[in-house]
Structures are given as structure tokens and as C-alpha cells.
Amino acid sequence: MHRRRRRHRHGGGDRLSTDVASLERAALSAALARVADGDRAALQEVYRRTSAKLYGVCLRIFPEPEDAQDVLQDAYINVWQRAGSFDPARASPITWLVTLTRNRAIDRLRQRGKRIMTPIEDVHEIADDRPDAEACLIAADGDARIHGCVEALAKGDASLIRTAFFDGATYADIADRAGIPLGTIKSRIRRALMKLRDCLQ
């Protein structure tokens, strides 16, 4: 009984949310195409549809609202300039927008030479006691696998990946911050990336 109800709710909900997501995606792609033609109203539409999400991305990288807001503005100016390079056959519009926003944020971090010297959380925790298969099953339940797949990594590895992703930290930066030799950090992150790939595929 419980199983059936769950499956029912899950199945229907998934289909509906898939439909909504693909409509949203189509609307966004169409708006971006008009932005590429120089249509400002279309940029406003893109903004209306995505600014809350992209502001969330900015705040994740720059917790101070002032910086996050500057990055958000830069990002939309960049959307205006580059919409012509968006190819709906190649990337989802939201991936394109998130990648662009994150790149602007990381540019800004680097421009400032902002080296965040805070230690990386849990970096020395490398024991992985959760079986991968189970963790990936948990991952498969949500809509974005990546969250579950990063969770499924050993804690220390997960925080290394997050540091790289959110701080724009290179191998060398991470080695500095974690106080671990470069070669060690590289092979550790590479192993984590391969696990991540296996989980994502």
C-alpha cells in the first residue's frame, strides 16, 4: 500500500515536473534567442525567470549581498552580450546561465586576488564508510544527481570538490590551503572525480 502510493505520487509528480521543466526550458531558450537579436524586453523576461536562481548562485560564492549583486548585474550584462553564443542544441539554457554567472563570480574573486585562507572543512576525513551503491541510490532519488553524488563522497573529498567549484580554487590553491602536497591533492581529487563520474552516469 505504502509502496504503491509512493510510486504513484512519485511517477505522476515526476512527469508533471518534467513537463514544466521542459516548457520552462523552451521559453528560456526562445527568450535567449530574442536577446541575441537585441531585444531588451526578452532580457527582462530572462531576468524575471532566472534572477532569483542566479542571485542564489552569486550569494553562494559571495555571501556579502553587495558583491553578489554586482556579480548578478555583470552576469546579465554578459548575457546581453553573449546570448548569440548560446546554442540550445548544445546546452540547457539554465546550465548556460549558471556557468556564465559562476564564471563572472570567480573572475571577480580572482581579480581581487581574494585568496580565502580559511581552512577547508573536514579535509582530513578521507574514510569512506558508506557503500557507494547505496549512496548512489539516494542520489538517484532527487532530481539533480550531483547533490547526492557529492554527498556520497568521503566528507573530505566532498569539501575539496566544493571548494574548487565555489571558490574557483585551482589544485595549487587547494594544496596551499589544505597544507597537503600538490601531488597528493591532485591524485586525491582525481579519484574523487572518477567516483563522481561513476555515480553520475
Place this chain on the structure above:
Amino acid sequence: MRDDDDLLAAEFAIGLLDPQEAAAVQARARLDAPLSLRIAWWRDQLSPLADRGAVEPPQYIWRGIERRLAANDDASGRVTRWRNTAIGAMSIAAALVAYIGLAPPPQPVYVTKTVAAPAPMIAMLTGQGGSQVALVVDDQGHFRTAPGHLEPGKRYPELWVIPADGKPRSLGVFDAHGRSAHSVTPAMRKLMAEGMTFAVSLEPAGGSPTGLPTGPVVATGKLIRT
């Protein structure tokens, strides 16, 4: 795909490489289609990480953007800046063209703002079941098709251009199994332009009987100038 390259794609997409290494990967990805596709895959997978929790930005942000757009209007950047996109559609399409064996365009594709003579335009049409067709268009009304992967079954691939009015115009049936060269009528030449969308549908022998696609559209893509 070798494991090494997949790792490289992941490292590049996350931003782990130092600037010189990243520049080298970017340059390589222009000519190495599997590598650029892996970078696109990793970006797609990773981007939800950044997008946890939507926060409504304050109202004045949009007004600030509008003000900056006005200031931006006289800057010439808009038209040309897309060329600088790191691994944009252009480089992926160019990479795929090279990958499936067409002669690479005569100009290096990473020329930025100083392109003198018009380089050919290309599109990588992709879609259902991994279909891939490269399209190369010059400014004299000639184009070439090169299927990378196409399974037409008993049907024949037909190429369409879809202008802003959304109505597909046929460019004719092309060879599903090898490269072929074609010309367009003078009236159609203005449609063979940068930014246009192209599509491939599968049609009965001789092409669509109705003048519009009747079979499944198996690949689409945008034409870009190299």
C-alpha cells in the same frame, strides 16, 4: 574517450587547472570534439551544485542593469564578443567538423576581432539518437553536408533552414552516408546567414511531398561564423 581526457574535462569544467593549463585545454577542445563534449557534459552535471536555493534579488538590481545596457549600447562589443566565449557553440561545432573529417576552416578558429575575409559558416546539427550532421556554408550560396552519425532507415535526410518566421524552407535532400556539396537559389541565399537555425528531417524518397517536414526532425543546430 580515454579516462585521462575525461578527467581533464572535469578538471577544466570545475576550474581546478591553473590558467596556463586551462588555456591549453581550451585550445585543444576547439579541435577535439570528444573532449569538448565531455566538458559540456561535466558542466551540465555540475551546474545544479551552484544552484541551491533561489533568493529574490532587490528591485533596484534590474534598474541598474538597464542603466548599464544604455551605456553599453555604443560599445561595439556586443556583436563580436561572442567570439571570445570559452568553449562556446562555435568551438564545439568547429571541433566536430574537424573531428568528422571535413577540412578545417582556413582561418584559425580562435581569431578574435580581426577577421578580414569572411570565413565559412558552420553548424553542427545534433539531436535524437546521437545524430550529427556538419554543415559548412560559404557566402556564395554553396554549402556542404557531412553526416557524422545518421540513421535514416528507409528514409532520406532533408535539410531545412528555419528563419525568424519559424517556417522551415527546404534546402533539399542530401546524402546520408557521405559528404555532399549543394547550392542554394539566389532567393534563399539571404537565409544562409549566421544565427539561422537548421534542421534535418527524415523524408520519403525525393524529399517531403508537402514542402514542410513530414518525418521526424532528427537534428538541429545554429549556423555560426568561424
